[in-house]
Amino acid sequence: MSQNTKNNVSENPCGSNIDTVEISKIGNLKNNEEIEFEDALVLAGFGKYNYRLLILSIYSLLAAIAEVFSVGIIVATSQCDLELGVFEKGIIGSVPILGVIASAHFWGYLADTRGRLYTLHITIIGTAIFAFMCSFANHWIFLMVAKLFSAIFACGTNAVIFSLLGESTLQTHRARFLLYASTGIMFSQAVICAVAYPTLQLNFAFFIPFLNFVYRPWRLLNQVIALLSILNYFLLKCYVLESPKFYVSKGEHDKGMEILKQMFAVNSGRSKDEFSVKQIVLNEDENKTKSSNFFQSIWNQTTPLFNKKHLKNTLLIFGISVPTYCICPPFSVWMPYIFNNYKNLGEPGMSFCEMFNVRTYSGNETIFTEADLVCDDTVVPFTFAAITGFACTITVVSIISVVIVKYIGKKWTYIGFHLLATTLAAIIDFVPIEWGVVAFVGMMCNVVCMGITTSYAVELFPTYMRAMVVGLSMMFGRGISFVFFNIIGGQLMNNCSNFFLYLAVFLFAGASLGLFLPSDKKPTENKCDDVSSS
16 A cells, blocks of 8 residues: 555544555555545545534525525514415415425536536525515515525525535435534524514614615514525635535546545645545446436436436435425424414313314304404514424434434434324324423424435435435425425314324324335444544
């Protein structure tokens, strides 16, 4: 083995040596001036750059999803200015889901053909522009269109950042890093509340004649949310590199090598010229189909997912995405309604579902008509506290899931969370109301499996179709969740107890699908175990 190889390995920046077998393997490949990509990634080290990328990935997801989740608060606080009724609120509240469905395919295609970082720059700037435009809405249709396009761009960030992070992380840490990154999604609701509460406590109103609207705190909130994405753009522009695997998969080995050298320099603190790998081999399928026609190119990029070789994995990823996306995201929109009912109408002795039908409970008639209501665009502190508490709970569970994956693997973690959610959905209306609320929150914790589904999408498909399959699986899961979004309200009020039993069956089917997932590959090497022990 050459001296250069010894230097690259023995002084690994993560502070631990690679197993002797792995050193020998890499050394033999180096002597032939040809090395597999995963081994080149090992030699680039694991350290400062990887942690930097993880932190910025979490922030990217947080900023993007915060814009999507803000729609509930924006609708509530703008209803008087824009004269929003029930119909308008429903339309505006559902357009983020439509944005995901409409755009996920395109962002996957763009990331797989033009690059992960290139696509992220576009999606982040687009999110900021349309989030800022929301603050100028003087009609509900204006707000709806602006929210639709901000969700379209935010969806791109959500889908692509996982591919970039996964391809830049060692295989031994990849699954855990993707799960850590998903905490950005979980915590985004808490961030929105932290930003929205002090902003909405301000009391000002300025009429702007040439724009024909009154500038109030909810408009400022949109602009603050836009600033999160603007900051995100500059952070990624300055501190994040393109996926080296993307360049190698496109045949641009020199560019991929340059990225690896820069990663090596940041991780080790040494000159990038000391990274002595000469040639990289990518042992996976490559997309050899080229087309100058845009739509033909999208078709060529998509059809391999459904050929005989990849069809099973494609359907499996789509299948496990459905229960993951169809519980927490749709119910999140209804959380203010559910928690407000619990606070204002829940009584000891009730079940969870009885609080949605209080007009016949204990013989008391409580009937409100729309004419009795005065427009009130105040979001009470209890709503912020409830949503923040839920977001923190999901974040903690997500972090715990990373530890669980380390011991039992992704497959059984996915199955375990869905079996737990099945049990909680089944008992939710058969326990006292206080425990029913706990069971409701616990049921939604299956959303932490988003990171697991994404991890499988990264592992089971070659580089040139990874972003596409992540985007399409997200589109499929969100598409089904759009149906849930529209039926939850009616089911809670008219068929609540049976509805949760149906959800239990639905979640059990999701857990059963997990049995078809491949078991985790247990590495024989001990590469950079500092994260494992942290």
